[in-house]
Amino acid sequence: MARRTAIVGVGQTYHTSKRKDVNGQELINEAVKRALEDANLTLKDIDAIIIGNMDHFEAINYVDCWSVDGSGAFMKPIMKVTTGGSTGGTLGACAYYHVASGFFDVVMAIGWEKNSESDTQAAISTCADPILERDFFGGAIGPNAAEYAMYMKEYGATQEDAALVAVRDHNNALNNPYAHLRKFITVEDVMNSPMLCWPIKLLDSCPRSDGACAVIYASEDRAPKITPKPAWVHATAVSHDYVYFGDFDWEAMPTLEATATRVYKRAGITNPLKEIDVMELYLPFSTCGVIWMEHMWVCSRGESPSLIRRGVFDMEGELPVNPSGGVLSTNPIGATALIRIGEAALQVMGKAGDRQVSNVKTAMATAFGSCYWFEATILRATKP
Amino acid sequence: MSAPAGRGKELLEISSGEAEHVYYWHCGHYMSQFLLGLRDRKTILGIKCPRCGRVYVPPREVCGRCFVTMDEWVDLGTEGYIYAFTVVKLPYIDPNTGKPIKVPRTDVYVKLDGADTCLMHWLDETDEKKIAVGARVKAVFKKRRRGTIHDIEYFKQI
Amino acid sequence: MDRAAIIGVGQTKYERGKTKNFAELVYEVVRKALDDAGMELDDIDNVVTTTNDFWDGRTIACMAIAEAAGSYGRDATNVEGDGTLSSFYGLMRTLSGVYNSTIVTTHCKVSEGSPRKLFNQAFDPVYERLLGLDAISSSALQARAYMNKFGITEEQCALVSVKNHRNAKNNPYAHLPLDITVEDVMNSPMLAEPIKRLDTSPISDGACAIIMATEKEARRRTKRPIWVKGVAHCTDAYRLGERDLTYSSALETAAKKAYQMAGITDPWRQIDVAEVYDAFSYMELMWYEGLGFCGRGEGGKLIESGRTEMGGELPVNPSGGVLSAHSVQVAGMARIAEAVLQLRGEAGKRQVPGAKVALAHGINGICAQTHCVWILSSEER
Numbered sequence: 009m010a011r012r013t014a015i016v017g018v019g020q021t022y023h024t025s026k027r028k029d030v031n032g033q034e035l036i037n038e039a040v041k042r043a044l045e046d047a048n049l050t051l052k053d054i055d056a057i058i059i060g061n062m063d064h065f066e067a068i069n070y071v072d073c074w075s076v077d078g079s080g081a082f083m084k085p086i087m088k089v090t091t092g093g094s095t096g097g098t099l100g101a102c103a104y105y106h107v108a109s110g111f112f113d114v115v116m117a118i119g120w121e122k123n124s125e126s127d128t129q130a131a132i133s134t135c136a137d138p139i140l141e142r143d144f145f146g147g148a149i150g151p152n153a154a155e156y157a158m159y160m161k162e163y164g165a166t167q168e169d170a171a172l173v174a175v176r177d178h179n180n181a182l183n184n185p186y187a188h189l190r191k192f193i194t195v196e197d198v199m200n201s202p203m204l205c206w207p208i209k210l211l212d213s214c215p216r217s218d219g220a221c222a223v224i225y226a227s228e229d230r231a232p233k234i235t236p237k238p239a240w241v242h243a244t245a246v247s248h249d250y251v252y253f254g255d256f257d258w259e260a261m262p263t264l265e266a267t268a269t270r271v272y273k274r275a276g277i278t279n280p281l282k283e284i285d286v287m288e289l290y291l292p293f294s295t296c297g298v299i300w301m302e303h304m305w306v307c308s309r310g311e312s313p314s315l316i317r318r319g320v321f322d323m324e325g326e327l328p329v330n331p332s333g334g335v336l337s338t339n340p341i342g343a344t345a346l347i348r349i350g351e352a353a354l355q356v357m358g359k360a361g362d363r364q365v366s367n368v369k370t371a372m373a374t375a376f377g378s379c380y381w382f383e384a385t386i387l388r389a390t391k392p
Numbered sequence: 393m394s395a396p397a398g399r400g401k402e403l404l405e406i407s408s409g410e411a412e413h414v415y416y417w418h419c420g421h422y423m424s425q426f427l428l429g430l431r432d433r434k435t436i437l438g439i440k441c442p443r444c445g446r447v448y449v450p451p452r453e454v455c456g457r458c459f460v461t462m463d464e465w466v467d468l469g470t471e472g473y474i475y476a477f478t479v480v481k482l483p484y485i486d487p488n489t490g491k492p493i494k495v496p497r498t499d500v501y502v503k504l505d506g507a508d509t510c511l512m513h514w515l516d517e518t519d520e521k522k523i524a525v526g527a528r529v530k531a532v533f534k535k536r537r538r539g540t541i542h543d544i545e546y547f548k549q550i
Numbered sequence: 551m552d553r554a555a556i557i558g559v560g561q562t563k564y565e566r567g568k569t570k571n572f573a574e575l576v577y578e579v580v581r582k583a584l585d586d587a588g589m590e591l592d593d594i595d596n597v598v599t600t601t602n603d604f605w606d607g608r609t610i611a612c613m614a615i616a617e618a619a620g621s622y623g624r625d626a627t628n629v630e631g632d633g634t635l636s637s638f639y640g641l642m643r644t645l646s647g648v649y650n651s652t653i654v655t656t657h658c659k660v661s662e663g664s665p666r667k668l669f670n671q672a673f674d675p676v677y678e679r680l681l682g683l684d685a686i687s688s689s690a691l692q693a694r695a696y697m698n699k700f701g702i703t704e705e706q707c708a709l710v711s712v713k714n715h716r717n718a719k720n721n722p723y724a725h726l727p728l729d730i731t732v733e734d735v736m737n738s739p740m741l742a743e744p745i746k747r748l749d750t751s752p753i754s755d756g757a758c759a760i761i762m763a764t765e766k767e768a769r770r771r772t773k774r775p776i777w778v779k780g781v782a783h784c785t786d787a788y789r790l791g792e793r794d795l796t797y798s799s800a801l802e803t804a805a806k807k808a809y810q811m812a813g814i815t816d817p818w819r820q821i822d823v824a825e826v827y828d829a830f831s832y833m834e835l836m837w838y839e840g841l842g843f844c845g846r847g848e849g850g851k852l853i854e855s856g857r858t859e860m861g862g863e864l865p866v867n868p869s870g871g872v873l874s875a876h877s878v879q880v881a882g883m884a885r886i887a888e889a890v891l892q893l894r895g896e897a898g899k900r901q902v903p904g905a906k907v908a909l910a911h912g913i914n915g916i917c918a919q920t921h922c923v924w925i926l927s928s929e930e931r
Contacts, residue, residue, distance in 0.1 A: 010647025028403040031676070062610070063603040063630075067408060069671035072631060073915030076788045083803060085783045086920070087635045090603070091628050092610035098627050102639060109642035110552060111781075129484030135610040136512075138417055139427075140450050140541050142488070144499045144512040146480040154476035154501060161525050206479045206520045248626040251573070251617050252450060254501060254510035258476060266623070274648075379613050406676050415607035415663050420571030454577050456617030459591040461577075 012228040012391055013107040014238030015357075016114075017047025018350040023188040023219035023338045026124040032066060033078030036120050039220035039343075040080055043116065046359075047224050047234050054224070055112040056085040058102045060095040061121050061342030064131035079118055091248065092135060093148075093292070095119060096221070096345025097375025097383030101244045103225040108241075113227045114234075119346035120220035123339070128216045135378050141253055148292065148378055149205040149213065155258045156207055156295035162259070163310035165298060167207050171198035172316050173297035174212050174336060180323060181333025183362040188217040188338040198294070212294040212336075219340030221347045228391070239356035239371070239387040243274035246383040256380055261303040267374075267382040268304040275386040277370075280327075281306050281320075284386075285368040286355045287329045288348040290376040294336060297321075297329070304374075323365070331355070331363040345375030349385055356387050410490070422451045425465070430543040434533050438507050440464040446508045470531040471550070472504035472511075479520045502529055502547055514546045523549070554644050555768035555775030556926070557651075558587025558761035559887040564725040564875035566661045568755040572606060573618035575657045579759040580620055583653060587761045587771055594761070595649035597626040600636040600656040600879050604668045619655045632827075633758060633883025634912025634922035638781050640762050650767040657757035658878040665753055665878075672916055674789070685829070685916075686750065688790065690742035692917045693832040695795040697744065700847030702835060704744050708735035709853045710831040711748050711873055717860060718870025720899035723884075725754040725875040735831075749831040751876035758883040760890070776890045776926050779907075780811030783922035790917060801840030801911075801921040809842075812925035814907075817842045818864060821925075822905040823892050825885035827913045828871045837911060838866070840921070860902070868892065868900040882912025886924055893928040 019042025021027075027035055036059075044050060057079050059072050068074050072088035075081065091098045096119045103117035129148065136145035146153070159165055175195055181187035193211060201210040224234075231238040247263040247270075250256060268280075277283045291297040301312045306327065315321065321329040330336075332351040335344055352371035354360040369390070375383040419427065422439065426449075429437040439451035443458040447466050455462055477500040483492040496518040501510040516532075517523050529547040537543035560582025562568070562575055570578065576599075584590060599619045601611040608614065612628035619626065627643075629636035633656040640654035666684040673679040673688075696702060712732055718724035730748060738748035768775040784807070786800035787793045805817070814820045824841070828834040835849025843864065844852045852858060858866040867873075869888040872881045889908035891897040907927045914920035 028405070064609040066675075067671055068675065069602070069604045069668065070631075070915045070919075073672065073785065073919045074674065074788055076785060076919075081785050082787055083784060083800065085804075086785045087639065087783070088630045089628060089639075090610075090630045091612060101627065105639070105642045105646050108647065109645040111642055111645075127485040130487045131609055133484070134487050134608045135613060136608075137450075137614065138415070138608055139419060139423060141512045143541070144514060146478055146497070146499045150478050150480065150499050151476075153478035154499070157478065158476050158525055202482070204480075204482045206481070208478075246625045246627060248612070248616050248628075249456060249622045251452070251456070251613055251615075252509065252512075254449070254512050256501075256510070270625075378610060381613075406680075408675065413604075413607065413663065413667060417607065417662055418569050418571050418659065420569065420574045422574075423571065452617070453574050454618050456622040459620060459622075 010108050011110055012240065013104050013225055014231040014240045015223055015353040015387065016226045016231050016234040016238050017043045017049065017224035018354055019043030019046050020186050020221040020347060020350060021219045022186050023217045023340055025188065025215065025217060027218040032122050033075060035122060035218065036075055036078035036118055036220050039222040040118060043222035043224050049234065051080045053114050054080065054116050056106050056115045057081045057118065058087055058089060058099055059118045060089045060099045062090060062092060062095065064134060065126050065128065065341065066122055091381060092377035093341055094345055094375040094377035094381045094383050095342050096348065099346050100223065100349040100385055101246065101383065104241050104244060107225050107227050113230050115225045116222055117346060118220065118222045119343035121340035121342040122218045123216035123341060124218050132378060136253060145253060146205050149208055151253055152293045152295060153205040153208045155299065158258055159299050165313050167199065168195060169298050169313040169316060170212055170294040171195045174198045174294035176322055177330045177334040177336040180331055180363065181337035184332045187333040189215055208293050208295060214292045214335045214339040217338055217340040219338065219343050221343040221350050223346060223350045223353065237357045237389060239353035240391050241385065242388050242392045243271045243386045245270035245274065248381045250379045253379060263380050264300060264303040264382050267384050271384040271386055280304065284327060284370050284372050286331060286365045286371050287327060288332060288352045288373045289329055290335055290345050290348055290374050292335050292376060328365045331360065331365055348373040348375065352387050356389050422453050426450050427539045431537040431539040436468045436470060436504055436511065436531065438466040438468045440466050447506055448509050449504060449507045449511050466506060468504040468506050472502045472529060474525055474527045474529055475501040475503040475510050476525060477515060477523055479518055498523065500547055513544055516546045516548045552645050553765040553777060554641055554762055555777050556760050556890050557763050557768050557772045557775050558583040558589065559890050560586060560759045561723050561884060561887055562756045563723050564754040564756040564877055566753055566755060568659065572614045572657055572659065575757040576615040576655050577618040579757045580618065580653060580655060583759040583761050589771060591620045594620060594651050594653050596624055596643055596652050597621050598636055598640040598652060598654045599628045600633055601628060602630050602879060604671055605658050605663060605878060607663055615657065620653060632879050632912040632914040632922065634886065634910065634924060635783060635914060637760060637883055637886055638783060638922060641778060641781060644762045644764055651761060651763040653759060653761050655759040656880040656883045658880050659755040660753045660878055661755050686745060687742045688916050689830050690745045691790065692795045693744055693830065696832060696836060699796040702850040704736065705732055706850035706853055707749055707831040707835065708732040710828060710834040711735045713859055714828060714867050714871040714873045717868050717900060718874035721869045723875065724870040725752050727870065727874065745830055751829050751872045754875050754877045756877035756880050758880045758887055760883060760887060774894045776893045776928055777930055779927050780808035780925040782807035783920060785920040788919065795917060797846055798836055798840040798918060798921065801837060804921045804923045805841050808923040808925050814925065820907060821864060821909050822907050823868060823902040824864060824866045824909040825869060825888045826866060826911040827882060827885060828867060828873050829876060831873065834866065865902045868902055885910040885912060889926050893926060
């Protein structure tokens with residue numbers, strides 16, 4: 009029988025472009041210490057650990073084994089999960105199942121990345137099939153750029169629509185002391201920034217960061233003893249259908265739709281715009297923040313730009329998106345999706361400081377990986 | 393924090409050097425046929441699922457949706473239309489060579505006539521104002537072909 | 551612990567230079583496991599794949615096998631580690647109440663890359679990696695430390711090789727079935743003192759898949775479910791210099807936890823057959839000790855007694871073990887698959903008669919930093 013599980017603590021580093029002052033294990037340890045502090049626990053209280061990152065960025069094989077000094081896994085059970093950009097979502101799900109299965113009571117998930125240690129684009133481009141697709145894969149930006157090119161043609165959307173998303177996320181980050189990029193920008197700044205992969209420009213795009221995040225999950229018995237307002241996990245869902253980039257159906261976005269449908273069904277949500285109070289979405293590019301809202305059933309096809317222009321997704325809007333500043337402000341890839349879960353949990357727990365949205369009962373976090381792999385998590389203030 | 397060696401503010405980095413990993417990936421039976429189709433027949437081969445009828449390119453053993461093996465080959469020829477494209481302007485390091493890629497470069501997703509999935513390749517045009525989603529394209533083959541995806545030199549709008 | 555069972559297994563033959571690509575290998579074992587369980591993919595609720603970006607030569611390596619593993623239309627996730635660890639995660643998902651059945655896959659084509667270089671990447675980039683250490687040289691350090699401390703001899707290690715390669719002759723999947731003697735092992739080329747070629751596992755390509763189900767689902771599907779009685783894993787310190795290389799505390803901790811879950815108080819008596827991860831011959835002796843089959847330092851005496859041979863009191867590695875087939879992360883899951891076959895009475899010529907309780911063991915990391923122990927049984931209680 010499944011055990012109810014909740015998030016009871018979150019910790020992260022102050023994300024930045026290059027942490028020369030720490031090595032990987034020390035970076036991880038910063039997040040671990042903060043999460044333990046947040047939950048008022050010690051390492052002794054942690055029964056198992058899960059860790060994730062994308063190997064090629066740091067070129068360390070068997071990271072779970074290597075991390076022991078920083079992750080605190082000495083003489084504990086630890087395993088590693090990795091699914092590219094969606095790793096953080098996979099980490100959250102893994103920790104959840106560690107507890108829900110009944111094997112462990114308190115489990116810590118750690119996501120981390122030191123993107124400054126290597127050439128990010130080169131490493132990412134090795135995800136495409138080496139024989140048939142690698143050479144045509146314009147780094148991580150390529151497919152998303154192509155996706156928006158199609159959307160603009162189909163629905164008459166513009167680069168300015170995407171720029172509004174970029175402005176929202178970047179400026180939200182000003183309230184988040186942990187975010188990497190914290191600079192006020194305007195639509196004009198976005199439009200004037202260098203073109204990377206048409207039509208995506210520099211300020212439409214996520215940075216690469218060094219950072220780590222740790223999230224602690226606990227069983228139904230332990231959670232209320234650890235924190236007064238745990239964030240209960242109501243549902244997780246994942247869709248990793250694709251193998252080749254050429255197989256995508258960008259008009260239908262089937263993997264995003266499948267993930268959203270499944271997670272809403274499992275959490276009993278029928279009208280996401282009304283029933284979800286805040287969303288921490290993995291939007292690697294501002295353009296995704298236009299298109300993907302439709303495939304998550306928040307509005308209908310082609311309608312997203314008008315909701316964006318009306319401020320529906322702004323901090324004072326009906327459904328605030330990315331109060332933390334999102335991926336456009338902070339992107340230590342192995343941690344990024346776990347940060348979405350952590351931020352969503354902080355919103356439910358009422359611990360989100362200056363970026364707190366009022367009265368959050370239901371929060372959603374998503375994860376995205378290059379080949380259109382999606383994961384989603386629904387957290388609530390009440391037990392499932 | 394005290395610094396018993398060095399001057400306290402000095403933070404070092406260690407480089408992997410020119411670390412190189414050479415792999416010899418086996419194409420498997422299906423990919424091999426596809427590449428031989430490029431090399432020997434100057435045509436693009438796809439494969440059809442006996443259950444749902446989807447035609448996949450590049451070809452593979454299993455239809456992911458129906459979970460059955462496929463063996464009905466389809467000759468997709470060399471023409472199709474641009475499903476999506478992007479023009480890469482910011483260079484990055486090519487993992488195959490360790491050197492930066494040449495930009496601008498147009499990566500294109502081609503929906504060949506008769507296929508349900510796209511083939512990725514390059515387009516010979518790099519000015520995005522001159523490229524249209526939906527434009528008809530044709531594969532241009534190299535004279536000397538070796539059984540790799542680069543036996544197609546690029547696609548061009550027709 | 552709620553009950554879950556393994557109801558299907560599939561393995562490829564392990565050999566070097568397989569011409570199928572990753573997806574084709576995974577499809578082969580998924581199909582075999584489904585056929586073994588009498589199921590179709592539609593009956594499976596979720597998928598756990600096991601991949602390693604280094605071994606496969608691409609980041610997000612699990613992409614390549616997503617379709618072949620049956621990910622389409624269902625929840626699918628990925629673990630990077632030994633097959634015993636990913637199978638444990640598959641077990642957790644099965645017992646979570648969200649899914650009824652889970653398929654877990656592993657694959658590795660060791661022959662496609664450069665194993666020694668890839669394993670070198672496991673070492674810390676600042677301290678040990680530049681020394682050029684790899685699996686063989688680091689294990690040789692451990693072997694020498696272990697042998698020196700307890701007076702274990704190279705001949706005793708060789709006995710493991712002789713036993714396992716001979717056992718492999720009964721296993722149609724094994725890569726290296728061989729008729730060798732201790733003298734053959736002693737005369738084989740020295741790779742890194744004291745490890746010789748015949749003390750080392752081969753470079754094998756292969757894949758394996760298992761299907762796990764909740765009690766209710768298992769009873770629906772098969773008459774011979776193999777029950778999971780206990781599973782535990784534990785990780786030791788990372789740096790070789792920080793560990794007692796002569797004894798595996800992590801294995802002892804994991805084994806004790808698994809035994810406790812399974813109600814095993816006297817492992818030697820209560821376990822009928824064991825499949826352990828012998829990447830090198832000396833390792834099997836160390837694992838005897840960590841598992842509590844004998845006291846510390848007594849591994850050499852145990853192998854000499856013949857009690858772990860086929861026909862002995864507790865046969866170890868009737869399949870031929872990892873010394874006979876080593877497809878990296880597949881090898882841990884293969885130990886589970888072999889244990890399942892033993893408990894079903896379907897192990898053919900390598901069958902240990904009347905086996906009711908089996909132990910499967912896997913390792914991860916340098917010098918087996920992580921251990922994972924599984925206890926399986928054909929009986930519910």
